[in-house]
Amino acid sequence: MELSKGELTLQVADREAKICAEIVGRSLGAYLKSVGLVSDVYLSQVLVALWDSGIYEYLRERGSLDIATASRELNLDPEILRSLIEYLVGWGILAPVGESFVLSAKGKPYWNYITRGVLTSHMAGYNQVLVNLGPLLRKEIDINDPRLNRDGRLVATGSGYALVGSNTIPWILKLIKEIGGSYVMDIGCGAGDFLTQLVLRWPEGGGIGVDMNADAIAKARLNAEKSGVDDRLSFFHSKLSAEPMTIDKSILDKVDTITAMYLLHEFAGRGGQEAIRAAIAQMVAQFPGRKLLMLEGERADPVALNANPPRTFAQLDYSFIHPISRQGPLRTVAQWEEIIKSAGATLVKRVPGFAQVPGWISLYIVDLA
Numbered sequence: 001m002e003l004s005k006g007e008l009t010l011q012v013a014d015r016e017a018k019i020c021a022e023i024v025g026r027s028l029g030a031y032l033k034s035v036g037l038v039s040d041v042y043l044s045q046v047l048v049a050l051w052d053s054g055i056y057e058y059l060r061e062r063g064s065l066d067i068a069t070a071s072r073e074l075n076l077d078p079e080i081l082r083s084l085i086e087y088l089v090g091w092g093i094l095a096p097v098g099e100s101f102v103l104s105a106k107g108k109p110y111w112n113y114i115t116r117g118v119l120t121s122h123m124a125g126y127n128q129v130l131v132n133l134g135p136l137l138r139k140e141i142d143i144n145d146p147r148l149n150r151d152g153r154l155v156a157t158g159s160g161y162a163l164v165g166s167n168t169i170p171w172i173l174k175l176i177k178e179i180g181g182s183y184v185m186d187i188g189c190g191a192g193d194f195l196t197q198l199v200l201r202w203p204e205g206g207g208i209g210v211d212m213n214a215d216a217i218a219k220a221r222l223n224a225e226k227s228g229v230d231d232r233l234s235f236f237h238s239k240l241s242a243e244p245m246t247i248d249k250s251i252l253d254k255v256d257t258i259t260a261m262y263l264l265h266e267f268a269g270r271g272g273q274e275a276i277r278a279a280i281a282q283m284v285a286q287f288p289g290r291k292l293l294m295l296e297g298e299r300a301d302p303v304a305l306n307a308n309p310p311r312t313f314a315q316l317d318y319s320f321i322h323p324i325s326r327q328g329p330l331r332t333v334a335q336w337e338e339i340i341k342s343a344g345a346t347l348v349k350r351v352p353g354f355a356q357v358p359g360w361i362s363l364y365i366v367d368l369a
Contacts, residue, residue: 113165121158160193181257192220268328280343299330
């Protein structure tokens with residue numbers, strides 16, 4: 001086996017063995033936590049594989065799972081399914097009951113849309129980016145290498161679950177009603193989860209979704225039809241840019257509220273802060289007087305986090321992965337305020353944290369005037 005690029009001398013081997021022994025003897029808890037990282041990664045991948053294959057809904061709706069029956073009904077490999085289920089049994093997340101398996105008391109907190117969304121988006125959606133950090137660091141590939149592409153389907157799907165689970169949608173609907181909105185345009189709509197859930201709660205409302213991914217638009221139309229809201233929602237293969245949207249003016253004229261959920265920061269990866277400013281300026285030009293509701297996370301300050309460790313490092317994770325995946329760095333609140341002002345728009349209000357959304361994520365209410 002190859003342990004390193006250089007020669008592993010006896011001196012180095014003895015030194016490293018001594019360090020390990022000292023850590024185990026002095027700080028066993030810290031040592032076990034460090035080697036336990038691999039188990040956390042395995043668990044994340046096992047959960048996402050099951051959830052993305054229909055097991056989340058299957059177990060939620062039926063309350064128990066029989067491997068033979070679930071494999072047949074979901075068209076899954078029974079031996080692989082057994083391996084994954086037994087892994088969760090070992091973790092104590094599932095418990096055997098006769099020939100079936102149920103969620104345990106320990107497992108129930110894992111089975112929720114926020115956890116599902118975060119793991120699907122970040123662990124699975126960015127998996128290819130993460131496994132290629134070494135080649136990127138060693139300059140074997142550059143930042144534009146396709147191996148650093150995120151999985152758009154998984155990122156969008158995960159974001160949709162997180163939006164639903166965090167109770168973001170009812171909260172934003174309440175705000176839309178307060179500002180007098182009646183017809184919403186969601187930019188970067190993906191598979192239309194946000195809009196579909198929005199109008200299901202809003203019988204008199206309607207809107208359009210816009211996305212540059214044609215496959216996502218096709219899925220959004222299908223989802224709206226299945227949910228019975230396709231008469232109030234339309235989806236278009238288009239994009240926000242410095243140029244006007246090429247959608248029929250009679251449709252765009254109905255829009256009074258624009259939503260951009262965790263989207264606008266991505267423009268920085270294609271042209272820096274100026275690209276974000278230009279996109280908002282175009283909305284000011286094409287949709288004067290309308291309201292923009294934009295949801296964005298604030299860039300983490302590593303030094304501040306180190307001085308006052310948070311309960312989770314979600315903000316640090318989010319800040320780290322974006323530049324690596326060619327989306328550009330996240331912005332601070334002050335930077336967002338400056339961008340909005342320089343685009344000719346007016347920041348009406350910033351709401352940091354709401355519902356189950358943490359305080360480092362803010363909703364910006366912007367007047368496009």
